[in-house]
Amino acid sequence: MTAIIGVDAFDVRFPTSLSLDGSDAMNKDGDYSAAYVVIRTDDPDLSGFGFTFTIGRGNDICVLAAKQRGLPLVGMAVEDVVTDLGGVYRHLKSDSQLRWLGPEKGVEHLAMAAVMNAVWDLAARVAGKPLWRLLTDMTSEELADVADLSYLSDVLTRDEAVALLKELEPTRADRVAELAETGYPCYTTSAGWLGYSDEKLRRLCQEAVEAGYKHVKLKVGASLDDDIRRLRIAREVIGADASLMIDANQVWDVPQAIEWVRALAEFEPLWIEEPTSPDDILGHAAIRKAVTPIGVATGEHGMNRVLFKQMFQAEAIDFCQLDSARLASVNEILAVYLMAKKFGVPVCPHAGGVGLCELVQHLSIFDYVAVSGSLEGRVTEYVDHLHEHFVDPCVVKNGAYMLPARPGYSAQMYDATLATFSFPDGDYWARATDS
Numbered sequence: 001m002t003a004i005i006g007v008d009a010f011d012v013r014f015p016t017s018l019s020l021d022g023s024d025a026m027n028k029d030g031d032y033s034a035a036y037v038v039i040r041t042d043d044p045d046l047s048g049f050g051f052t053f054t055i056g057r058g059n060d061i062c063v064l065a066a067k068q069r070g071l072p073l074v075g076m077a078v079e080d081v082v083t084d085l086g087g088v089y090r091h092l093k094s095d096s097q098l099r100w101l102g103p104e105k106g107v108e109h110l111a112m113a114a115v116m117n118a119v120w121d122l123a124a125r126v127a128g129k130p131l132w133r134l135l136t137d138m139t140s141e142e143l144a145d146v147a148d149l150s151y152l153s154d155v156l157t158r159d160e161a162v163a164l165l166k167e168l169e170p171t172r173a174d175r176v177a178e179l180a181e182t183g184y185p186c187y188t189t190s191a192g193w194l195g196y197s198d199e200k201l202r203r204l205c206q207e208a209v210e211a212g213y214k215h216v217k218l219k220v221g222a223s224l225d226d227d228i229r230r231l232r233i234a235r236e237v238i239g240a241d242a243s244l245m246i247d248a249n250q251v252w253d254v255p256q257a258i259e260w261v262r263a264l265a266e267f268e269p270l271w272i273e274e275p276t277s278p279d280d281i282l283g284h285a286a287i288r289k290a291v292t293p294i295g296v297a298t299g300e301h302g303m304n305r306v307l308f309k310q311m312f313q314a315e316a317i318d319f320c321q322l323d324s325a326r327l328a329s330v331n332e333i334l335a336v337y338l339m340a341k342k343f344g345v346p347v348c349p350h351a352g353g354v355g356l357c358e359l360v361q362h363l364s365i366f367d368y369v370a371v372s373g374s375l376e377g378r379v380t381e382y383v384d385h386l387h388e389h390f391v392d393p394c395v396v397k398n399g400a401y402m403l404p405a406r407p408g409y410s411a412q413m414y415d416a417t418l419a420t421f422s423f424p425d426g427d428y429w430a431r432a433t434d435s
Contacts, residue, residue, distance in 0.1 A: 002078040006040040007070030007115065009063045012413065013056060013423040014354060014386055015432070020195030030055030032354040032386060033423075035062035035110065036413060037070065037118040041078055048122025049412040052114040052325040053353035058107075059423070065111035068098055073119070082123040086146040089116060089331040093148075105303035109328055116329030117359065121409035130404040132365040135330070136172055140165035143370070147334035151306050155313065161338050168373045175369045176403075183400030184364050185375060186382040187215030187245065189352050192234070194219040201230060205237040212398035214242050215270070215379050221248035224263055231267040240268075243379075247273035250301070254283040258290040271295035271319055278302060284316035297321050300350035304328070305335045312343040319377070321350045324359035333363060337371045346377035354386045357394045358410035361401040389417040 017029040033056055039048035054062055072092060073081065081088050092112065093099070101108040124131045135143070144161040168175075188211075191204035201218075208216050216238050220227040227246075234244055246269045252260060257275035272294055276283045278301035288296040295318030302308055302322060311317050320340050327333050340347045347367055349360040364380040372378070380401065387393035391412040395402040404410050420427045 002041050002043045002046065004039055004073050004076050004078060004081065005042050007067065007073055007118075008038045008040065009066040009070070009114070010034075010036040010038070010418055011060050011063045011423045012036045012051075012354075012418060012421050012426075013059060013429070014389075014421055015428070016385065017056075020193060033059040034354050034413075035059055035066050035114050036418070037066050037114045039070070039073065039115075039118045039122050041122075043078075046078070046122075046125065048118040048120075048125065050114050050117030050119070050121055050329075050409065051355055051411060052110040052117075053323075053356055054110075055353075061107055062110050062114070065098070065101075065107045066114045069095075069108070069111040069115040070118075073115070078122070078126065081119060082126045085119065085123055086331065088119060089146070089148065089328070092116065093328070104306075104328070109303065110326060112328040113325045116331065117325065117409060117411060120330050121411050124409055125407045128407050130362065130406060131330075131409040132362040132369070132404065135362075135366045136176065136369045140169055143334060146331055147338065148305060148328065148331045149335055152309055152335060152339065155309055156335070156339050156342060160342070161335075164338055164341055165370060168370055171373070172369050175373065179365060179368065180403055183397060183402045184361065184368065184380060185214075185378070185400050186380045186396060187217055187243070187399075188213050188382055188384070189217045189219075189247075190382075190384045191216055192218030192230075192247075194222060198230065198233060202233050202237055205234050209238055209242070212400075214399055215245065216242065217245040217247055217273070217381070219249065220246045220264065221251040221260070224260060227260075227264060231264060231269075235267050243270040244268065245270050245273060245297075248275050250274045250277060252276055254280070254286055257283075257287050261287070261291045261294060265291070265294060269294055271297040273297040273321065274300065279307065281307070281310045281314050281316050284311065285314045288316060288318065295319055297348065299323065300352070301326065302336075305332050305339070308336045309339055312339055312345060317345060320345050320347045321381075322347060322363075323350045324356055324363060325353070330363075337363075337367055341371050346374075347372070348378055349380050351381035352383050355390065355411060355413075357382055357387065357401075358390055358392070361394050361404060362409060364401070365403060389413050389421075 013033040034051040036051040297319035299321035392410040
């Protein structure tokens with residue numbers, strides 16, 4: 001019987017600060033990074049791969065936490081792991097000493113995401129299916145059993161979860177066939193990083209239009225005058241019919257957010273993303289009320305399903321932007337998707353980071369096929385950075401994610417990438433230190 005013999009974690013960092021890729025009002029010089037996990041088995045041809053996302057310093061702390069999170073898996077039979085994904089999740093989650101460091105937030109929760117992402121990747125590989133297919137082939141009862149519904153029974157019980165999933169179960173195949181033809185719609189943030197020049201912004205917006213994107217997002221929040229100028233350029237290039245979104249990355253207090261967004265209303269943004277502290281539920285609700293019809297979007301720093309529950313209860317957001325590497329992997333993400341369906345809030349996952357596009361394509365496909373059954377108001381982020389480091393990179397055509405076909409969660413990096421960009425001893429960082 002195949003068994004897990006080790007869980008390794010690697011500190012992988014890419015020097016994106018040099019080109020200002022990923023720059024915004026809060027995070028001006030990030031180096032896109034991954035605490036990258038490999039679950040090794042005694043079958044040399046079978047491993048599981050996962051990660052969580054950071055932007056540089058502190059990634060090593062996530063790596064240490066991921067090693068701790070993965071220890072209970074060592075020695076377990078692969079069959080026992082992949083046939084009880086809810087039980088494995090609850091087993092790892094029950095470590096009270098690690099939980100104390102959160103609970104269910106911060107570094108320990110990022111580490112939980114990295115390890116469970118690798119577990120789900122392993123399960124999909126064993127099944128010989130891409131993750132989205134593994135999920136959409138599960139029954140409604142099986143999905144409800146793997147979802148983390150703890151602390152949610154005041155808004156979502158297991159019976160309700162099953163009923164929500166049952167609604168679409170008979171027609172899942174129809175939507176898979178549709179996406180095989182059209183792909184899942186995405187928007188680009190690649191044009192709108194805050195550190196880019198006006199000339200680069202204009203060129204990249206034009207390239208986005210030519211590539212078929214109907215949604216473009218710009219970073220805002222450092223200077224109102226700059227924002228007005230940059231949004232004018234973007235709107236001029238993409239036209240009145242395309243959707244323009246803006247993202248402040250948490251830099252404002254509530255009154256400032258309201259004032260700033262109103263000043264940008266002439267450009268008709270579809271949403272303002274992360275207008276204030278990601279934990280401020282009532283602040284988001286106040287902003288939403290004040291800036292309508294501009295929508296409010298948040299969630300990439302949503303620490304757990306309970307925060308999302310309260311966002312929904314408070315009617316604080318118009319768009320839910322869950323993150324595949326901040327929530328505790330598929331188990332917790334399923335719960336958020338189900339609550340979003342119940343409250344009628346479209347989910348538009350965050351993917352502005354290394355490898356996140358590879359993960360969220362699976363989640364968005366699953367949502368449309370098995371949970372929401374709708375593309376209305378739904379569009380998933382895409383950034384055109386660092387995909388070349390993944391064995392199964394996402395494919396985007398005409399502004400849409402194509403269905404992944406290879407088994408797994410599309411999370412595996414090339415060995416050459418680890419050799420070059422592992423920190424601090426990889427070839428790139430060793431040379432950078434020497435120079």
